[in-house]
Amino acid sequence: MTATDELIYLDNNATTQLDPGVIEEMVPFLREHYGNPSSGYAFAAKARKAVDLARERLAALLGCEPSEIVFTSGGTESNNAVINSALQCDPRGKHVVTSAVEHSAVLQPCQDLTKRGCEVTFVGVDGDGNVDLAELEAAIRPETALVSMMWANNETGVLFPVEKIAAICREKRVLFHTDAVQATGKIPIRLRDTAINFLSLSAHKFHGPKGVGALYVNRRTRFHPLIAGGGQENGRRGGTENVASIVALGKAAELAAEYLSADKTQVRSMRDRFERAILERVSGASVNGAGAARIPNTSSCSFEGIESPAALLLLDRHHICCSAGSACRSGSQEASHVLRAMDSSGDRARRSLRFSFGRFNTDAQVDRAIELIPKVIEKLRQMAVPAHGSVVSPVATVLPAAPELSGGG
Ligand SMILES: Cc1ncc(COP(=O)(O)O)c(C=O)c1O
Incomplete structure (x- = not known):
């Protein structure tokens, strides 16, 4: 690699x-x-x-x-x-x-x-x-x-x-x-x-x-x-x-x-830096549970105009591992019961991605994720709105040929 x-x-x-x-x-x-x-x-x-x-x-x-x-x-x-x-x-x-x-x-x-x-x-x-x-x-x-x-x-x-x-x-x-x-x-x-x-x-x-x-x-x-x-x-x-x-x-x-106890971990600052950058660079992004007390490593983000299965596929092509909800649900079409409980419209459940950090992540990896994720979201939004304006599911579009992301990604 x-x-x-x-x-x-x-x-x-x-x-x-x-x-x-x-x-x-x-x-x-x-x-x-x-x-x-x-x-x-x-x-x-x-x-x-x-x-x-x-x-x-x-x-x-x-x-x-x-x-x-x-x-x-x-x-x-x-x-x-x-x-x-x-x-x-x-x-x-x-x-x-x-x-x-x-x-x-x-x-x-x-x-x-x-x-x-x-x-x-x-x-x-x-x-x-x-x-x-x-x-x-x-x-x-x-x-x-x-x-x-x-x-x-x-x-x-x-x-x-x-x-x-x-x-x-x-x-x-x-x-x-x-x-x-x-x-x-x-x-x-x-x-x-x-x-x-x-x-x-x-x-x-x-x-x-x-x-x-x-x-x-x-x-x-x-x-x-x-x-x-x-x-x-x-x-x-x-x-x-x-x-x-x-x-x-x-x-x-x-x-x-x-x-x-020694607070050696940089996990919280990594997560916070990641979140700030995503909210700044991606319009229509929000953090699920932002108003609640949270563990320091988790960032569940909702992105307007995307569907999480398609985003997962595209991110996987760029070697970013994250999930739509819990790992146990990945691969299933059922939207997250957690996010549906927080938003009964089901919108957040369909559009969310969970990023969770650990002590083996590096600042360089976080930088790369911050660089790639906005491009992936942008690409998905472009794919979801064809010329005639009706919204299509980008999952099928993503599957046959992964579109290359510009700018080194
Ligand atoms: C909150 C919670 N409870 C229980 C489990 C299940 O734990 P295990 O994988 O050890 O069976 C998980 C695993 O994802 C979890 O996140």
């Missing part, structure tokens, strides 16, 4: 590059220290101690006790485990409250509950993606078993005030879970000072590997395992531990804590 062909990876909310320090630490547990942590001999103690250390490192990042961490296969499993446990532990529980903008790893299990006779209230959001706390409180009923509200939205980066929501839930004696998959490693978290009962996270969103995550279960909160088996994880998650990946998660957590 030449310099101009260099990949510009602006999809860090979909997944992140493994940190070299994480790889270095996990490899010996694939090659040499392959013992089963449950075995009694000295050889396996290495694996057991490494899992313990990972638990301590993650607990330090979250401000909780190591005993409150349960390792899982990722964010999806953690979310499913909480929803399952809350209903199993509360036989009177017939109702769950969540938001309309959750990730499908919460929405789908909640929708499944409705088929099993459990009611679910999906609380809406305003145009900036904020939730109304009075509306949320009013949704809680005597038979509510769980409130589940995400900490940071994966599409817009909008933060929910989860500590306040947790306090409301404690007041009402209802369990509170937060899907913190996009918040972990990006903002400081100190669970010890909160009323949060459960928190989900996933290693691959903060420079760890895919397929490993964790669930925080407050030590005073009852929990019923989703996966029953050999009593691993203190009886809270059956199955032989994925040692190398857990070690990697622990190292990724340690590095994330360093980046957070």
